[in-house]
Amino acid sequence: MKLTGIFGRLALTNLILLVLISYFIIYVFHKTEQINTILHEVTSVHLPVMGDSEKLISAVQRMNEFRLKYQVTGDRDFFDRFAGFKSEADSVNGRLAEVVMGKSKSDIYDRVNELYTAFSEMSESQINGREHNYAETNRQLEDVSFKLDEHINLLKNTADSEWRSLLERSNRMVGKVVHKSVLFMVSCIVGAAAVAFFNTRTIARPLRKLGEKTNEVAAGIFPDRFSLEAPYEIERLASDFNIMIARLKESREQKEEFVSNVSHELKTPLSSIKEAAQMLKEGAFDNDPESSRRLLDIIDAESERLIASVNGIIEISRLDINDAPYEMKPCSVGRILRNIVTKTEPIASGKKIAVVCDIPDDLPDVSADREMISRAAENLIGNALKYTPEKGEINISVKKTGERLLLVSVKDNGRGIAEADLPHIFERYRRGRNQQGDVKGTGLGLAIAKKIISRHGGEIWANSRPGEGSEFLFTLPLSF
Numbered sequence: 001m002k003l004t005g006i007f008g009r010l011a012l013t014n015l016i017l018l019v020l021i022s023y024f025i026i027y028v029f030h031k032t033e034q035i036n037t038i039l040h041e042v043t044s045v046h047l048p049v050m051g052d053s054e055k056l057i058s059a060v061q062r063m064n065e066f067r068l069k070y071q072v073t074g075d076r077d078f079f080d081r082f083a084g085f086k087s088e089a090d091s092v093n094g095r096l097a098e099v100v101m102g103k104s105k106s107d108i109y110d111r112v113n114e115l116y117t118a119f120s121e122m123s124e125s126q127i128n129g130r131e132h133n134y135a136e137t138n139r140q141l142e143d144v145s146f147k148l149d150e151h152i153n154l155l156k157n158t159a160d161s162e163w164r165s166l167l168e169r170s171n172r173m174v175g176k177v178v179h180k181s182v183l184f185m186v187s188c189i190v191g192a193a194a195v196a197f198f199n200t201r202t203i204a205r206p207l208r209k210l211g212e213k214t215n216e217v218a219a220g221i222f223p224d225r226f227s228l229e230a231p232y233e234i235e236r237l238a239s240d241f242n243i244m245i246a247r248l249k250e251s252r253e254q255k256e257e258f259v260s261n262v263s264h265e266l267k268t269p270l271s272s273i274k275e276a277a278q279m280l281k282e283g284a285f286d287n288d289p290e291s292s293r294r295l296l297d298i299i300d301a302e303s304e305r306l307i308a309s310v311n312g313i314i315e316i317s318r319l320d321i322n323d324a325p326y327e328m329k330p331c332s333v334g335r336i337l338r339n340i341v342t343k344t345e346p347i348a349s350g351k352k353i354a355v356v357c358d359i360p361d362d363l364p365d366v367s368a369d370r371e372m373i374s375r376a377a378e379n380l381i382g383n384a385l386k387y388t389p390e391k392g393e394i395n396i397s398v399k400k401t402g403e404r405l406l407l408v409s410v411k412d413n414g415r416g417i418a419e420a421d422l423p424h425i426f427e428r429y430r431r432g433r434n435q436q437g438d439v440k441g442t443g444l445g446l447a448i449a450k451k452i453i454s455r456h457g458g459e460i461w462a463n464s465r466p467g468e469g470s471e472f473l474f475t476l477p478l479s480f
């Protein structure tokens with residue numbers, strides 16, 4: 001994954017957002033836990049401490065009340081009521097011992113417990129008649145219960161102020177979480193918008209430029225090669241676009257060259273024919289049958305050249321527009337070559353040229369359109385016969401090469417090709433400078449052969465030395 005690509009950029013920015021959101025969720029979760037702990041402490045410690053403190057104060061007061069009433073009246077009912085409140089005070093005091101937490105409250109509670117124990121024991125001993133000096137014990141009990149009341153109130157107030165401060169703390173935490181959530185959401189929206197803006201800008205801008213270039217091409221203007229600073233996918237698109245423009249330019253130039261070549265190729269023989277016909281019509285050589293005959297020969301030869309040109313033009317145009325798709329079938333190149341040799345035998349024997357074939361019988365088939373390969377090979381063998389003088393020799397060989405290729409060679413010991421012409425002989429209408437005069441041709445044969453071989457996935461090339469001969473080679477992929 002390239003980070004300079006569209007996918008890479010989107011993935012990276014989304015990942016960053018995802019990490020931030022996850023971090024924030026963990027933060028909110030952690031804070032909620034803290035707030036929960038505080039609320040739990042308040043409900044399980046502070047509120048019970050406050051409630052039980054109230055209850056203990058009231059029970060102690062009631063114990064005092066019924067102890068004194070019993071003292072005065074000796075009524076057994078007051079004694080029982082005293083005992084009831086004492087057991088309530090005992091149990092409340094026991095509960096307080098369980099719920100009180102924290103250093104400050106524990107210290108106060110220890111003192112409360114001490115005072116309560118003293119108060120409870122003294123009250124009990126007095127009401128049970130173990131104390132006889134009532135006035136003294138009453139004074140002492142009053143003193144202890146006053147201190148006890150004071151300390152229970154202190155415990156209650158401490159719990160009260162503590163739970164208020166805890167609530168304040170939890171409120172502050174909630175406020176902080178809300179504040180941070182809002183801040184986080186706003187920054188996320190702003191960040192996501194900024195990233196989206198940056199991403200769309202870096203993608204949209206080069207795409208717009210590409211669109212402008214496409215419009216130029218649609219209007220028939222081929223822009224110069226251009227480069228874009230963009231994600232690599234768009235850069236690749238731009239580079240493909242440049243290749244496409246280069247090909248379009250090339251094909252337009254080829255078309256222009258083709259039109260000019262065609263018109264030249266057709267005009268030249270037509271002018272000669274017209275000129276000769278005009279002279280015959282004017283009776284310029286009426287009394288000279290020999291010259292008249294030469295004019296007729298010119299008309300005949302130029303007509304043939306014209307027909308050959310027109311046929312060549314039609315053939316290469318068909319190949320260009322690919323109007324007849326190839327029928328690819330396994331076929332034997334050896335058989336194709338032998339057929340051509342048989343067909344051209346009269347020409348070879350007319351020029352006393354020896355055609356030597358080195359074509360093994362067990363060659364594998366190639367996947368090809370028989371007709372088309374035959375046309376390509378015929379052009380090569382035809383050229384060899386055409387450009388080799390009398391008593392020359394042509395060697396045709398086929399062999400397997402590479403992994404899955406057949407290599408065909410057509411070699412002659414004819415006049416060869418000038419070094420300057422060799423790189424251009426496969427171009428349309430290119431004829432070697434030495435051939436133009438004596439050997440007739442349109443300069444299309446090799447262009448046609450090249451087109452056919454390329455369409456079969458093969459390659460074609462030539463080696464030659466002027467005066468020593470030429471070798472034309474092509475490869476074809478084997479059929480599976």
Ligand SMILES: Nc1ncnc2c1ncn2[C@@H]1O[C@H](COP(=O)(O)OP(=O)(O)OP(=O)(O)O)[C@@H](O)[C@H]1O
Nearest residue numbers: 383384387416425431432435441442443444445446
């Ligand atoms: N075997 C060869 N020996 C020497 N020159 C050759 C040979 N084959 C091709 N050439 C050179 O290459 C040029 C192009 O060949 P190509 O077959 O395309 O055209 P052509 O033979 O001139 O005309 P045609 O269209 O009738 O084939 C020829 O004009 C010739 O100069």
Ligand SMILES: [Mg+2]
Nearest residue numbers: 383441445446
């Ligand atoms: Mg030719």
